[in-house]
Amino acid sequence: MKLRDVAVVGEIFADHVFTGFSHWPRPGEEVIARSYVRELGGGSVNTACGLSRLGRRVRLVGLIGDADFDWFERRLAEFDVGMDGIRLEQEVTGTTVSVSMRDDRTFFTYPGANRGLPDLLAVPSVIADLAAARHVHFAMPLSRELASSMLPPLRAAGCTLSLDVGHSPDWLRDPANVATCREVDLFLPNATEAEMLCGQAGAEAYMAWALENGLPRTVLKRGEQGAVAVAGGVSHHVAPPVIEVVDTTGAGDAFNAGLIDAWLDDEAPGPALERACICGALCSTAAGALAALPHSPQLRTLREQTYRS
Ligand SMILES: Nc1ncnc2c1ncn2[C@@H]1O[C@H](COP(=O)(O)OP(=O)(O)OP(=O)(O)O)[C@@H](O)[C@H]1O
Numbered sequence: 001m002k003l004r005d006v007a008v009v010g011e012i013f014a015d016h017v018f019t020g021f022s023h024w025p026r027p028g029e030e031v032i033a034r035s036y037v038r039e040l041g042g043g044s045v046n047t048a049c050g051l052s053r054l055g056r057r058v059r060l061v062g063l064i065g066d067a068d069f070d071w072f073e074r075r076l077a078e079f080d081v082g083m084d085g086i087r088l089e090q091e092v093t094g095t096t097v098s099v100s101m102r103d104d105r106t107f108f109t110y111p112g113a114n115r116g117l118p119d120l121l122a123v124p125s126v127i128a129d130l131a132a133a134r135h136v137h138f139a140m141p142l143s144r145e146l147a148s149s150m151l152p153p154l155r156a157a158g159c160t161l162s163l164d165v166g167h168s169p170d171w172l173r174d175p176a177n178v179a180t181c182r183e184v185d186l187f188l189p190n191a192t193e194a195e196m197l198c199g200q201a202g203a204e205a206y207m208a209w210a211l212e213n214g215l216p217r218t219v220l221k222r223g224e225q226g227a228v229a230v231a232g233g234v235s236h237h238v239a240p241p242v243i244e245v246v247d248t249t250g251a252g253d254a255f256n257a258g259l260i261d262a263w264l265d266d267e268a269p270g271p272a273l274e275r276a277c278i279c280g281a282l283c284s285t286a287a288g289a290l291a292a293l294p295h296s297p298q299l300r301t302l303r304e305q306t307y308r309s
């Protein structure tokens with residue numbers, strides 16, 4: 001019996017989100033935001049919090065700057081996620097400044113403490129800590145080198161594996177990483193990322209590519225169109241529930257949480273996608289990636305209303 005359900009490992013950020021500008025500034029000009037929020041960020045944080053909200057025992061593994069310990073501890077505690085897997089660095093926490101205009105968002109990012117991830121993931125006790133979970137989710141562009149050193153021991157320890165590399169053009173365009181896509185149980189791109197990987201737009205093209213390249217199963221996130229999965233030669237298309245979208249930040253990470261939750265329950269691909277799509281959709285009903293992550297009863301209710309009525 002494993003100690004934990006899921007270990008989530010990856011980049012962690014402090015997000016600074018500025019909204020409500022009258023116009024984009026010219027060089028040398030100052031513009032004033034109407035609102036500002038500071039929130040924990042990064043796919044690892046979002047997916048870990050999503051899984052914990054669904055009642056899973058989660059370990060979050062990554063690095064932050066020591067000055068942010070109290071803030072992270074307090075905020076993560078609201079999701080029942082602990083700090084035991086987080087290493088403190090004498091560096092600043094990875095930082096993203098997000099500037100939202102009406103139709104577009106611009107990001108400025110400094111990796112900070114996340115630069116220590118490859119070293120952290122080479123430490124045997126860290127691998128052992130990950131291996132104490134039934135499932136390990138990577139929310140980072142996992143290098144080929146790290147995949148080669150980490151995935152076999154995790155497999156040997158009986159862990160199942162998932163990977164969301166996020167918007168990482170260099171990783172997605174490097175053919176060496178196809179082997180990594182094959183070596184995880186669930187590779188979780190969105191439509192843009194899938195296109196970078198297979199060189200062609202569209203769900204059909206990606207599904208054909210995944211089949212040709214021997215991925216064990218295919219999952220593709222398609223924003224408001226929902227998601228597609230192919231398993232055992234059968235494809236499943238699931239549309240998300242219709243919701244009032246406030247902010248889709250983190251929808252993909254919440255989707256991952258729902259899908260991993262279903263995976264741990266050994267759910268069939270169609271119903272698993274439903275669970276994931278509901279999590280992605282509900283996450284989009286409030287500002288930020290964390291505020292509207294569902295609890296299990298909420299997920300169950302919306303699922304019955306959406307797919308069983
Ligand atoms: N407008 C929407 N309405 C309903 N559901 C949505 C909407 N946008 C996203 N979702 C749900 O969230 C899932 C993931 O969204 P998306 O495909 O945008 O992932 P992503 O681009 O990885 O997101 P992220 O911004 O977190 O990286 C979708 O498959 C869908 O189920």
Ligand SMILES: [Mg+2]
Nearest residue numbers: 166190252253
């Ligand atoms: Mg994503």
